[in-house]
Amino acid sequence: MLSKGSLTDDEPKIVVIGGGTGLSVLLKGLKKITSKLTAIVTVSDDGGSSGRLRAELGVLPPGDIRSCLVALAETETLMDKIFQHRFGQGDSIKGHNLGNLLLVAMTEITGDFVSAIKEVSKVLKVRGQVVPVTLEPIRLAAVMADGTIVEGETSIREYPCSIEKLKLIPEDCHSMPAALEAIADADAVIMGPGSLYSSIIPNLLVNGVAGSISQSKAKKIFICNIMTELGETDGFTAADHLRCLLDYVDRDIIEYVIVNTGHIDTDRLNRYQKEQAVPVKPESEKIQSMGYTVIERDLISDDEVAWHDCDKIAQVVMDIIYA
16 A cells, blocks of 8 residues: 555546545545545435534535545644544534534625635645535435435435435436536546435536546546445345446446455454444346446454455556556
8 A cells, every 4th residue: 555655746636426424435545545535426415414504504514525625634633633533412503514614604704605615724734626516505305216206315215115316306417517617627537435316426426527538538436335225225236236326327337346345353344233234235236237347355343343344445446547
């Protein structure tokens, strides 16, 4: 594994597309390898602190942006902890994340969300850049298996039926120029890991994003989740994840599929029983039969949860880039 001390002017330009915890974990590993990182982040969240701020103030949801900024911070500092602090009491502030509030305050001070992100990036000494996929107030809508149309990310996740088709409201939303420029100039474009329907696909539905990836000369990589996700990918295998993604984009948007083949111990599996989540089966042969290169690795972290190990997954990305 390359270390920070070995970074050079030749370090790879990597674009990561997604949102949520999965994206943050990946960024923590990649920032040790390169500073030429761009995180393109979804802004369709309507739950938790982000959802409340969005509803009350009409701002873009700051939660995923904030998580990526902290993940890309050069060092673990007190300021990082401040940005992640969540208030546990107080009727009006309980549940809010301090970093979210600071991003909203900075937006009011600087006049726009992009400037706020840039100023916070300076404070945290962020390696790379974090870019919202769009500045338009998009929402998710889904046609469910029973024909019902459900609007809102939280409502879709909680609806007791599988998703048939996902779309954005409004459908004709414009992507950030900085996102398209980063994709065009990248050595690698990575989709995932993360929630398939609420973190990855929404980014690809924004005008210009999927087309820019298809046209890019970058290595195009999809990192499959380790566990299924209740309300989104119940019972999905890795091949199912890929097929679902390809329902929304051209097949040339992906070249490599990274799947976990590491063992998940019983203690960790038991922790996921309440969430009704199970390990995602690789089904590598099916993916290969679809025309994609499969990379199988033990990617399990040493944490109490079945997440990707940030260093392991970053190393696989580097192996692909320099293959």
